[in-house]
Amino acid sequence: MKLSQYPEAGKFGTFGGRYVPEILHPALEELENAYEEYKEDRDFEEELRTYNRDYGGRPSPLYYAERLTEVAGGAKIYLKREDLIHGGAHKFNNVMGQALLAKKIGKERLICETGAGQHGVATSLAGAVLDLKTEVYMGKVDVERQKPNVFRMELLGATVNVVDSGSATLKDAINEALRDWSGNVSNTHYLIGSVVGPHPYPMIVRDFQRVIGDEIKNQLKKKEGELPDHLVACVGGGSNAMGTFYPFADDKTVDLTGVEAGGNDEGNAASLSEGTEGVLHGARSYLLQDDGGQITETHSISAGLDYPGVGPEHALYKEVDRANYVQASDEEALIGFRRLAETEGIIPALEPAHAIHAGMDIASTMKPEETLVITLSGRGDKDLDTVRERLS
Amino acid sequence: MNEIATRIKEINRKDGGAFIPYLMAGDPTLERSLDYIRALAAGGADLIELGVPFSDPVADGPTIQAAGTRALKTTDRLEVVFELVEKVREEIEVPLVLMSYYNPVLQLGETKFLEKCREKGIDGVILPDLPPEDGNEFIQSAVEASVATPLLATPGTDKKRLTELAEKATGFLYLVSRPGTTGAKSGIGKITTEAIKSIKTRVPDELPVCVGFGLSTPKGVERVIRAGADGAIVGSAIVSRVGNGDKPEEIERFVAELNEGTKL
Numbered sequence: 001m002k003l004s005q006y007p008e009a010g011k012f013g014t015f016g017g018r019y020v021p022e023i024l025h026p027a028l029e030e031l032e033n034a035y036e037e038y039k040e041d042r043d044f045e046e047e048l049r050t051y052n053r054d055y056g057g058r059p060s061p062l063y064y065a066e067r068l069t070e071v072a073g074g075a076k077i078y079l080k081r082e083d084l085i086h087g088g089a090h091k092f093n094n095v096m097g098q099a100l101l102a103k104k105i106g107k108e109r110l111i112c113e114t115g116a117g118q119h120g121v122a123t124s125l126a127g128a129v130l131d132l133k134t135e136v137y138m139g140k141v142d143v144e145r146q147k148p149n150v151f152r153m154e155l156l157g158a159t160v161n162v163v164d165s166g167s168a169t170l171k172d173a174i175n176e177a178l179r180d181w182s183g184n185v186s187n188t189h190y191l192i193g194s195v196v197g198p199h200p201y202p203m204i205v206r207d208f209q210r211v212i213g214d215e216i217k218n219q220l221k222k223k224e225g226e227l228p229d230h231l232v233a234c235v236g237g238g239s240n241a242m243g244t245f246y247p248f249a250d251d252k253t254v255d256l257t258g259v260e261a262g263g264n265d266e267g268n269a270a271s272l273s274e275g276t277e278g279v280l281h282g283a284r285s286y287l288l289q290d291d292g293g294q295i296t297e298t299h300s301i302s303a304g305l306d307y308p309g310v311g312p313e314h315a316l317y318k319e320v321d322r323a324n325y326v327q328a329s330d331e332e333a334l335i336g337f338r339r340l341a342e343t344e345g346i347i348p349a350l351e352p353a354h355a356i357h358a359g360m361d362i363a364s365t366m367k368p369e370e371t372l373v374i375t376l377s378g379r380g381d382k383d384l385d386t387v388r389e390r391l392s
Numbered sequence: 393m394n395e396i397a398t399r400i401k402e403i404n405r406k407d408g409g410a411f412i413p414y415l416m417a418g419d420p421t422l423e424r425s426l427d428y429i430r431a432l433a434a435g436g437a438d439l440i441e442l443g444v445p446f447s448d449p450v451a452d453g454p455t456i457q458a459a460g461t462r463a464l465k466t467t468d469r470l471e472v473v474f475e476l477v478e479k480v481r482e483e484i485e486v487p488l489v490l491m492s493y494y495n496p497v498l499q500l501g502e503t504k505f506l507e508k509c510r511e512k513g514i515d516g517v518i519l520p521d522l523p524p525e526d527g528n529e530f531i532q533s534a535v536e537a538s539v540a541t542p543l544l545a546t547p548g549t550d551k552k553r554l555t556e557l558a559e560k561a562t563g564f565l566y567l568v569s570r571p572g573t574t575g576a577k578s579g580i581g582k583i584t585t586e587a588i589k590s591i592k593t594r595v596p597d598e599l600p601v602c603v604g605f606g607l608s609t610p611k612g613v614e615r616v617i618r619a620g621a622d623g624a625i626v627g628s629a630i631v632s633r634v635g636n637g638d639k640p641e642e643i644e645r646f647v648a649e650l651n652e653g654t655k656l
Contacts, residue, residue, distance in 0.1 A: 010525075017526045019494055021451040022544040023571055025523065025553070165457060171448065178450045183572035185548070279495045279521070280448060292469035293499035294447040 003249040003322055006313065010199035013319060015312035018198040020282045024178075027185040032200040034105045039207070044100065051096045055129065056086045058093075058211065062219035062373070067343040068360065075229065075366035077359065080216055080375045082240065083348065089378030090212060090240045091122035091193060097208035099126035102189035109133045109188040113177045115142055115170035115236070116304030116351065117149025118378050119193030124156035126191075134158040137176045140168040142303045149382050167297045170236075170307045174281050194237025195311030198282030202311050209243025216373055217247055224371055230255040232359040233375040234351045235325065236269065236305035238314045240377035245323060246313075255324070258314060259358040261306065262327030267299030271310040272318050272325040280308070285315040301330035301386065302350035304378075328354035334390060336360070337380065349378035350386065396439065396487055396516050396540045396563035400600040400622050403438050409617035409654035411436060412602060413647055414491070414627030416443040416459035417476050418467025419634055425463070426479055431640040432630075433484045435647025440484075441518070441625060444473050444492035451493075451520045453575030455628040458635055470500050474512045481513040489516035489542070489563070494527075502530050506537040516540035516563045524560045531560055542566045542602075547587035554594055564600040564623060567591060569616070574605055575628050580612045585619035592620045613653030626650055 006012045018028060038044040052058040061081045069077045082090035102110060110132045114120030120136040127134030136153055140162050143150055153160050166172040174197075181190040195202045195209070213231075220228050231248060233241035235258035248254040260270035268274060271286045278287040280295060288296050288308040300306040317323040328336065333350055336357030341347050348356060352375065359374040366372060380387070400410045413432045418425050432440050445463040449456065467473060470492070477488060490509070497505045497519060509517060517539055522530060524543060534541045540563025545554055547570065558565060569584040584603065591601055603616040604625030613624040629650075633643060 018523060019521045019526055020523065021520045022523060022549065022557075023451075023546045023568060026548050026550065165461075166447065175448050175450050179453070179573045182451070185571055277498075279498055281450070282521070284526075287495075289495070289499070290468075291499060292471075293496035294464070294468055295495075 003320070004246065006316065007199060007203050012312045012316040015284050015315040016199055016202060017284050018282060019279045019284065020198045021182060023182045024185065027181070028198055028200065030105060034101060035200055035204055038101055038104060044104065048097055048100055052093070052211070056092050056096060057084060059215045060084050062216060062223065064223070065344050068340065069363070071339065071343055072360040072363040074368065075363040075370040075372040076368070077363050078220065078371060078373045080212060080244065080373055082212060082375060082377050083346070083379035087118065087122040087125055088381065089118040089122065089349065090209065090243065091119045093211050093243065094193065094205045094208040094239060095119070095122040095126045095191060098189070098191045098204065099130050099132065102191065103130055103132065107187060107189040109184065110191050111135045111137065111177050111180050111188055112191040112193055113137045113170060113173035114193065115173070115306055116302065116349065117142065117146040117153070117382060118304060120153050120158070120160070121149050121156070123191050124153040124158035127158060128156050136160045137163050137173040139170060139173050140164045142169055145386055146303055146382050147385070169303070171295065178281070194239040195242045195313060196237045196281055196283060196309060202283065202313055205239050206242045206246055206313060209239050210246045212240065212243040212375060213245060213247035216244065220371065220373065227251055227254055228373045229366065229370040230257065230362060230372040232257045232259060232355050232362060232372060234259045234305060234355040234377060235272065235310060235314060236261065236307050236351065238311035240375050242311060242313055244375045245317070249322065256317070256322060257358065257362060258323055258325045259354045260325055260327050261300035261302060261354060262329040262332070263299040264330050267297065268327065269298040269300040269306050269308065270327045271308060272314060273327055283312045285312040286310055301333055302354070304349070304351040305354065326358055328357045332357040334387065337387060346376070347380040348376055349380045350383045352377045394540045394562045397598060397600055399438070399487060400564060404622050408656040409621060410438040410602065410623035411651040411654045412439045412441055412623050412625040413437050413630050414441040414443060414625060415634065416445060416456065416463045416631060417473045418445055418463035419459040419631065420462045422466040422472060422476060426476060427640045428634055428643055429480050429484065431644040432647055433486050435644040436651040437486050437647060439487045439489060441489045441491050441627070444470060444490055444496060446493040446496060449493060451573055453573040453628065455632045455635065456574050459631045470496050470505065474508050477512045477514060487515040488513065489518060490514050491518045491520070494519045494522040502533060506533055506539055509539045510537050514539060516542060518542050518566060520544055524556060535562060544568055545591065546571065547583050551594065554591065558595045558599055561599060564602045565595055567601050567603045567621070569603055569605045569607065572605070580606065580615045585615060588616060588619040588621050610649050610653035613650050617654050617656060624654055
């Protein structure tokens with residue numbers, strides 16, 4: 001079976017599945033059926049394409065970062081500019097698709113979780129433009145460190161619910177969103193922001209995000225006449241990475257590297273490179289947990305990567321050795337952040353700053369005629385306070 | 393027929409509905425929770441449901457989440473829960489059903505977990521986030537180990553799925569009274585009583601139907617039993633009293649009152 005053909009019966013090999021309380025079962029069935037129907041629907045496709053183009057700004061540019069390439073000293077580095085998409089991150093791609101789908105199946109209300117706030121902002125703007133009531137769950141710790149995004153969501157008319165349970169970060173926001181959904185399944189769509197959660201979410205989110213990789217393929221073909229040699233993207237839940245990788249899944253000459261949050265001495269959020277197999281938030285995948293199965297607290301400078309799990313499709317890619325998963329520490333992310341600002345005049349979000357650092361390392365080991373694409377998943381306005389504090 | 397099912401059916405013949413109280417193992421501490429389990433037995437529990445603390449309890453409302461947070465300080469592993477069960481079994485014969493999220497079970501290993509259940513005297517296991525599709529193997533191994541696996545159904549479960557769930561469930565079918573997480577705040581409405589009636593006609597007679605989520609008063613318990621449920625499960629209402637520091641005697645009295653609601 002080709003890698004691009006997964007999931008099979010809701011599973012990516014042994015990963016994925018639908019480990020949820022029974023109350024959510026009908027809603028997941030309904031979503032899966034609706035998705036299968038609208039996936040083939042020309043009008044739906046056209047509507048989504050129009051939103052992506054005229055409202056979202058797609059296609060995003062593929063930019064040859066000449067100065068970054070010089071500094072790295074190796075392969076030609078291209079940046080996939082998802083930071084230029086409406087809302088400031090790749091989150092838009094998935095949100096518009098899911099929100100339109102939710103509207104088609106008659107839901108009146110969107111709920112979502114958010115870590116860095118980018119997914120919350122994207123969901124809020126979709127809620128505004130499609131006239132759907134929107135509620136965002138966000139951990140208290142993240143509310144503190146991503147304040148501008150909280151205000152942005154409120155301006156867009158969403159209600160932000162602060163979650164204070166557990167570690168008060170992304171995983172707890174997901175717990176709370178799942179609880180809300182359990183009580184309101186009939187009128188509410190849970191708009192998951194990454195390739196995580198129970199089937200069909202990892203598949204749906206990947207399919208809406210694959211536009212990143214599809215565009216890279218076309219754009220690089222025009223510029224270089226061939227496939228890239230290496231793709232690099234950061235991985236928290238893993239949606240921008242899966243969107244980047246998936247269209248190249250069966251192109252074996254293209255190397256894939258996912259960059260996880262290596263954190264610091266106190267902890268990390270590197271589920272694939274440090275974790276073990278387990279079940280959380282509806283899917284079997286790699287998790288950061290203790291040997292009794294309790295989920296452990298994570299640490300990352302970037303709220304968007306601060307999650308103890310990872311999408312099940314990444315777990316499969318790791319298992320079959322299709323992608324390599326490495327880490328960048330908080331410090332390295334800050335180096336990547338500054339490097340990009342200084343050499344290219346682009347302030348990245350702290351999440352893709354991890355990918356910038358790792359991408360430059362990899363590029364330096366490659367030949368000048370080779371190409372490496374880093375997905376710049378979002379812009380860094382939201383992180384200015386965090387970075388200012390760290391640099392002072 | 394499974395032992396738990398037999399027991400519930402016996403109670404149905406003599407005494408109305410079965411009364412099934414829930415406690416979180418290790419809440420507020422491992423030692424103290426043994427006193428509370430004694431109180432449940434003394435108050436007339438026909439079956440005791442024992443929660444396994446988990447860091448991310450998505451099916452639970454605030455009350456049981458808080459209990460889990462208290463309990464995790466002393467009871468953060470299944471092995472510790474089994475130690476507690478061993479002590480319970482030295483003096484209490486009431487059937488015990490563990491309610492755990494799947495991940496702790498997966499980490500211990502399904503086979504080892506079921507062996508431990510048998511060895512320590514656990515009669516049934518409810519894993520709310522392990523549906524029959526992903527849990528097929530576990531359910532089969534549990535049947536072989538004579539450990540019951542009640543499955544959850546809801547008022548929104550369609551006929552086809554209900555048939556599947558009823559076929560695979562052993563011990564009893566756990567009917568969730570309403571959409572949402574565990575919690576005592578809402579009463580028992582028409583949706584619940586209608587669902588009980590309709591589900592009772594679709595589920596084979598030898599599989600008891602027990603109702604939980606949102607039951608908090610003797611009156612609520614009575615309503616679901618009158619509507620045809622074979623048993624009533626009360627969790628959050630008891631757990632919140634434990635959280636407020638009620639003494640075991642007070643819990644025993646409360647359980648006895650709730651139990652009255654099952655006697656028609």
